[in-house]
Each structure stands twice: as structure tokens, then as C-alpha cells.
Amino acid sequence: MNSITVDIEKLQREIDALALITEATPPVVTRVLFSEADLRGRAFVKNLCREAGLVLREDAVGNMFARWVGTDQNLPAVATGSHIDAIPNAGKYDGVVGVLGALEAIRALQAAGFQPQRSIELIVFTAEEPTRFGIGCLGSRLLGGVLSLERAAALRDCAGRDLEFWLMQGGCAGSLPSVKLAGDCYAAFVELHIEQGPLLEAENLDIGIVEKIAAPSSLRLQLTGVGGHAGATLMPGRRDALLAGAEIALAVEHAATTSGSLDTVGTTGIFRIAPGAVNSVPCEAYLEIDLRDTQVATRDAALAQIENRAAAICQRRGIKLALQRVNVDPPAICNAPLVQTVEQVCHKLQIAATKLTSHAYHDALFMAPVCPTTMIFIPCRGGVSHRPDEYSSPAQIQIGVRVLAEILAAV
Ligand code: HGY
Numbered sequence: 360m361n362s363i364t365v366d367i368e369k370l371q372r373e374i375d376a377l378a379l380i381t382e383a384t385p386p387v388v389t390r391v392l393f394s395e396a397d398l399r400g401r402a403f404v405k406n407l408c409r410e411a412g413l414v415l416r417e418d419a420v421g422n423m424f425a426r427w428v429g430t431d432q433n434l435p436a437v438a439t440g441s442h443i444d445a446i447p448n449a450g451k452y453d454g455v456v457g458v459l460g461a462l463e464a465i466r467a468l469q470a471a472g473f474q475p476q477r478s479i480e481l482i483v484f485t486a487e488e489p490t491r492f493g494i495g496c497l498g499s500r501l502l503g504g505v506l507s508l509e510r511a512a513a514l515r516d517c518a519g520r521d522l523e524f525w526l527m528q529g530g531c532a533g534s535l536p537s538v539k540l541a542g543d544c545y546a547a548f549v550e551l552h553i554e555q556g557p558l559l560e561a562e563n564l565d566i567g568i569v570e571k572i573a574a575p576s577s578l579r580l581q582l583t584g585v586g587g588h589a590g591a592t593l594m595p596g597r598r599d600a601l602l603a604g605a606e607i608a609l610a611v612e613h614a615a616t617t618s619g620s621l622d623t624v625g626t627t628g629i630f631r632i633a634p635g636a637v638n639s640v641p642c643e644a645y646l647e648i649d650l651r652d653t654q655v656a657t658r659d660a661a662l663a664q665i666e667n668r669a670a671a672i673c674q675r676r677g678i679k680l681a682l683q684r685v686n687v688d689p690p691a692i693c694n695a696p697l698v699q700t701v702e703q704v705c706h707k708l709q710i711a712a713t714k715l716t717s718h719a720y721h722d723a724l725f726m727a728p729v730c731p732t733t734m735i736f737i738p739c740r741g742g743v744s745h746r747p748d749e750y751s752s753p754a755q756i757q758i759g760v761r762v763l764a765e766i767l768a769a770v
């Protein structure tokens with residue numbers, strides 16, 4: 360095989376082009392599951408995969424698979440990939456670097472004359488972001504069989520539309536049970552992703568090799584109080600759903616900041632009220648809470664504290680509380696030999712790398728129980744992500760793709 364050269368100019372043009380496929384106004388990127396922009400983004404990526412001569416298929420929930428067929432079909436493939444869906448007000452690198460960068464890693468290997476023995480498969484996972492149904496990693500959960508078909512069928516978006524409705528919108532075909540991967544389908548899964556944190560930049564490192572992915576959880580709370588006229592409803596006896604929600608949001612912050620662990624992070628990312636008139640006492644409040652930690656015990660203790668506080672707050676304020684645990688997931692421990700292979704590649708290429716824990720979750724979290732898994736992180740400016748000013752430089756992306764190409768050839 361000749362030397363591997365990453366065409367970073369071509370890759371950057373593709374990243375920039377995909378960023379223009381958005382529900383928002385560029386440079387803001389928003390692509391929610393099976394929205395018109397998400398469908399255009401998927402078509403854009405599929406075309407690039409076809410141009411690279413990859414064999415495409417899509418499963419019943421829209422996970423996309425683009426395979427470079429190897430010479431030995433009996434060997435399990437090596438997989439890579441990430442997501443192209445994006446939350447509201449997002450940037451253009453989260454997920455996309457792991458999809459278009461993986462495609463460029465494959466093209467670089469093709470150009471170097473590499474002929475894979477085991478197939479190399481690029482996966483574009485459906486709905487890594489939780490925006491549509493409130494649960495993240497929908498596609499990889501179903502691939503790994505960790506989301507029951509009953510739970511999947513019961514998912515609803517904020518307008519009450521179910522998964523079937525959105526699968527129709529996405530043009531998906533097939534049955535949900537067919538999505539689950541067979542046990543020995545992949546020899547390894549390696550996901551390239553921006554760090555979404557400050558460590559690599561702060562320590563002037565080029566690559567992070569993920570050993571562990573933090574344990575995510577999320578809650579949905581529907582608070583029902585009693586509305587009324589803002590002028591005529593005196594303060595004593597009010598049952599203001601917004602104020603109960605506000606106390607709960609502060610309880611989330613308190614649980615996270617007093618857990619004893621800096622890794623406990625709690626966010627009330629969605630807080631809607633009704634009826635939403637300045638002269639009407641809020642009778643409804645809807646909250647979505649995201650809580651994580653690298654240690655399950657600490658996360659679970661904080662979660663229980665939040666649930667208990669929410670119940671007590673609503674009890675005291677005469678508010679009806681409907682609380683749902685949307686997901687409570689274990690952390691993922693990445694495959695040590697695979698981590699070591701990435702370390703050796705970085706050493707061979709004289710790339711400054713370190714092992715680390717991912718505080719963000721990724722599809723790799725649900726691929727880890729399926730096959731040996733790790734992630735390759737590249738720095739992002741100021742550790743910023745889930746914002747339009749998210750940024751990784753072409754040079755940083757090029758190094759990540761270069762390392763990924765070596766890994767795909769080495770596994
Ligand atoms: O929220 C996360 O950790 C991921 O970026 N979806």
C-alpha cells in the first residue's frame with residue numbers, strides 16, 4: 360500500500376456543503392430526525408458514498424450502511440461512522456466529522472491502493488440526538504437491541520406523533536425486529552468525533568482515545584397546576600406550574616453541584632409553559648432534564664434526589680406531577696486492545712494523544728456491547744459544541760481522519 364493521503368480540501372468542502380442543508384439559517388445547523396433538511400442531508404451523504412463505490416443499504420429505522428466490500432466475506436466487517444442529525448442551534452462538526460471523515464478515510468485507503476480483506480462499513484446512525492422523541496441514540500439503541508420494540512412503538516414527539524409516522528416520513532421500510540444486529544456482525548467499531556470538551560485543546564494534544572463514555576439519563580416531567588387571571592388570582596393558594604418547575608430546575612442544579620463529583624452534570628434543557636400569556640397564571644409546565652456522570656452510583660443518587668425533590672415541591676405547591684424516566688443508561692467501557700491499537704498508531708505517526716473519558720454520549724455507547732469499540736476525538740475550539748460557533752480546524756480534522764484510516768486498515 361502506498362502512503363495514505365487525506366484530501367482535506369475535498370472533505371472540508373463536503374462538511375461546508377452539508378452545513379448548508381439545515382432547517383435554520385446558516386451558519387446555524389439544525390437537522391432533526393426525518394425533517395426535510397435531514398432527508399436532504401441523508402441524500403447528500405448517500406450520493407458521496409455511491410461516488411466512492413460503496414454498497415449502500417438502509418434498515419427499518421433509517422440507519423444507513425455504506426460498505427467497501429472486502430476480499431473475504433466470511434470475516435466480520437470493521438465499522439466506523441457517526442450521525443448527521445443535529446439539535447436546534449447546532450454547529451457543523453458534531454457527528455459530521457465522524458461520517459464524512461470516515462468516508463474520506465475510506466477514499467484515502469482506496470487511493471493508496473489498499474485492498475481490505477474484511478469489509479469496511481460506514482454507518483450513519485438514525486437520530487443520535489434526542490430532539491425528535493426525547494431519547495438519544497435511537498438508531499444505535501435498536502441496533503444493539505437495548506430499546507424494546509414496545510418502548511420504540513410508544514415513543515411520541517412533542518406533537519404526539521409516533522415513530523411509525525416519522526418512519527413513513529423518512530421513507531423507511533422493513534420491520535423493527537429486523538434492525539437488531541447479529542452478535543458477531545463487526546470485528547470492531549471506531550467512531551471519529553469532535554471532543555465536545557476543552558481537554559485536548561488545553562493540553563495541546565491532537566487526538567483523544569476514548570476509554571469510557573459517561574452514563575446518560577433523562578427525565579420528562581409534566582406539571583399541572585391551576586391557571587387563572589394574573590390580576591384577580593391573589594397570591595395565597597395559587598398553584599403556579601411554572602414556579603414549581605423553576606424550583607425543580609434549581610433542584611437539578613443543586614443535585615449536580617452537591618454530588619461530590621465534578622463529573623455530575625445536570626441540565627433542564629427544555630422548559631415549556633402554558634398558556635403563555637403575561638396576564639395568566641401558568642397552569643402547565645413541561646420539563647426535560649438531562650443528568651449524567653461517569654460513575655453510575657453518583658448519577659443514580661443525584662437522579663433519585665431530583666425525583667424526590669420534584670415530588671416534594673409539587674406536593675407542597677399542590678401541583679400534579681407526571682414524571683417519566685426516558686433513559687437511564689450505564690457507561691460504556693471501550694475495548695482495551697482496540698484502545699491500545701489506536702495508541703500504537705498515534706505513536707507510529709508521532710501524533711500527540713491521550714486516553715480520556717467522553718462526557719458526551721455517542722452511538723459508540725450502544726455499539727460497545729455489540730463489538731469491540733472505541734472513539735477517536737479531535738480537539739474543538741474552546742471545547743464548544745451544540746452551538747453554531749463549534750469549530751475544528753482542517754488540520755485537526757485531517758489528523759483524526761489519518762488515524763482512523765490507519766485503524767480501519769489495521770483491524
Ligand atoms: O448529548 C450528547 O452527549 C450528544 O452530543 N448527543
Ligand code: MN
Nearest residue numbers: 446453488745
Ligand atoms: Mn450532539
Ligand code: MN
Nearest residue numbers: 453454487721
Ligand atoms: Mn455527536
